[in-house]
Amino acid sequence: MSRLADAFAPLGLILLLLGAWELACRLTGVPAYFLPPPSQVAIAAATGLPVLAPAAWNTLSVALVALALAAAGALALAILVGLSPLLERAVRPLASALQVTPVVAVAPLILIWAGIDHPERAVIALAVLVAFFPIFSGAVTGLRSADPDLERLFDLYGAGRLQKVLRLRLPAAVPFLMEGLKVGAGLAIIGAVVAEFAAGSGGVRGLAWQILDAGNKLQTDRMIAALVVLAVMGVAVHAGLERLETAGLRWWRGR
Amino acid sequence: MSAAALEEVEVDYAGRGRALGPLSLTIGAGEVVALVGPSGCGKSTALRLLAGLEPATRGQVRRAAGRGETSVVFQAPTLAPWMSAGANVALPLELAGLPRAEARARAVEALSRVGLAGTADSRPAQLSGGMAMRASLARALVTQPRLLMLDEPFAALDEITRRTLADDVLALWSQTRPAIVFVTHNVEEAAYMAQRIVVLTRGPGRIAGEVRVEAPLPRPAGFRTWPVFTEAAEAVSALLAQGVEAGS
Numbered sequence: 001m002s003r004l005a006d007a008f009a010p011l012g013l014i015l016l017l018l019g020a021w022e023l024a025c026r027l028t029g030v031p032a033y034f035l036p037p038p039s040q041v042a043i044a045a046a047t048g049l050p051v052l053a054p055a056a057w058n059t060l061s062v063a064l065v066a067l068a069l070a071a072a073g074a075l076a077l078a079i080l081v082g083l084s085p086l087l088e089r090a091v092r093p094l095a096s097a098l099q100v101t102p103v104v105a106v107a108p109l110i111l112i113w114a115g116i117d118h119p120e121r122a123v124i125a126l127a128v129l130v131a132f133f134p135i136f137s138g139a140v141t142g143l144r145s146a147d148p149d150l151e152r153l154f155d156l157y158g159a160g161r162l163q164k165v166l167r168l169r170l171p172a173a174v175p176f177l178m179e180g181l182k183v184g185a186g187l188a189i190i191g192a193v194v195a196e197f198a199a200g201s202g203g204v205r206g207l208a209w210q211i212l213d214a215g216n217k218l219q220t221d222r223m224i225a226a227l228v229v230l231a232v233m234g235v236a237v238h239a240g241l242e243r244l245e246t247a248g249l250r251w252w253r254g255r
Numbered sequence: 256m257s258a259a260a261l262e263e264v265e266v267d268y269a270g271r272g273r274a275l276g277p278l279s280l281t282i283g284a285g286e287v288v289a290l291v292g293p294s295g296c297g298k299s300t301a302l303r304l305l306a307g308l309e310p311a312t313r314g315q316v317r318r319a320a321g322r323g324e325t326s327v328v329f330q331a332p333t334l335a336p337w338m339s340a341g342a343n344v345a346l347p348l349e350l351a352g353l354p355r356a357e358a359r360a361r362a363v364e365a366l367s368r369v370g371l372a373g374t375a376d377s378r379p380a381q382l383s384g385g386m387a388m389r390a391s392l393a394r395a396l397v398t399q400p401r402l403l404m405l406d407e408p409f410a411a412l413d414e415i416t417r418r419t420l421a422d423d424v425l426a427l428w429s430q431t432r433p434a435i436v437f438v439t440h441n442v443e444e445a446a447y448m449a450q451r452i453v454v455l456t457r458g459p460g461r462i463a464g465e466v467r468v469e470a471p472l473p474r475p476a477g478f479r480t481w482p483v484f485t486e487a488a489e490a491v492s493a494l495l496a497q498g499v500e501a502g503s
Binding site for chain 1 (some may be wrong): 303306307308323325326329331333335336337338339346351367377378379380381398443451
């Protein structure tokens, strides 16, 4: 009973808020370009689906490609840094500087470098930039997380540097890597959307472009519909990765 | 013939000062020696010196056992959670370059020798504390070491498991007769397991004295009631008390 209530509580709140919104729109007669009622947004979402779905896929695929690139780069750099403490001291401040610089501020520069004909490359690059740091930081921490006594055993048994990385440090880092990937995936979506905004109405037609385009035409219902699709996509990706992480940890721990 | 020896060694840690020494200690081949002392006296440091895991600040460390002939068991089982028990035990052999299949076969055999037959595919998280410790012991024995180091190996276990494991370690010792050095702060455990008990003073540890236990090894049943056991335990306790005074 209480589990059922738990499951329906968020749904109930959403329905309640939607009802209040609908009622308020009808009672006050606020113009639809300012605030359309949820029923109108639903219609806009339904009729706009043939456009919204490919746009959502566009944004999602950019985020996923960026996530894969960021993960590969971050892991490679983390391993190099793990092999050489000097390199780590060299890389840290640069990595932190990149992390704290807002992606919108970097976007115009990347757009120039990507070239006017390839804004999609810039969008991917910017999403990579945002997703990189949490994965890198998690990997560096994870590669150092192995039990020191286990490290001593590897030394005692004459393991080489590479053997220690492959057979001890990397497997020990797996939980940290999964956490970094989960955070990185969320950021990659945010990065992709922000970068699309920065690219403006160029050749990139993701969800952000849908929002911009609808806004320019004062089609507020389309705007909100695109926002809802974006939110649902974000929630789905997060839930999927959360499940993947739980399953991954269970496999790693053997329990 | 000695398996390992410390000659006038001292160990200083940066910021913490002297941790151990000056200390001289010779471990004979096949000898079972207990290192007993108060917390912080540097007994684990002495063990790491003998294992070659750490250098001495001053003095000489002589080790007859070559690479792959020394094994260490720590206080925690120190098994890699992402590997099965069998893979954990096979690890030293695989790192030494043995083919995987042969290493795994010898690991299964080592596991059954410590009473863990049929657990090769279990993960460490699925083993009880005592079983995990046995797996750790199997990993130490799989290379057939000439020098086996045990750093408070049973400290985290309950009394019954602890006593069974003590007998099992001695039974395993009688098969291949490696030199065993083990650190403990349990006086009874030292008197039960060791032929020679070296008592250290309060840190920085120096030798407060030695007690020999002249009795057969592995221990006969009821050994804990023998006068030689109780006398040894009393002598070690007296040396410990002296060592604490001398250190202060």
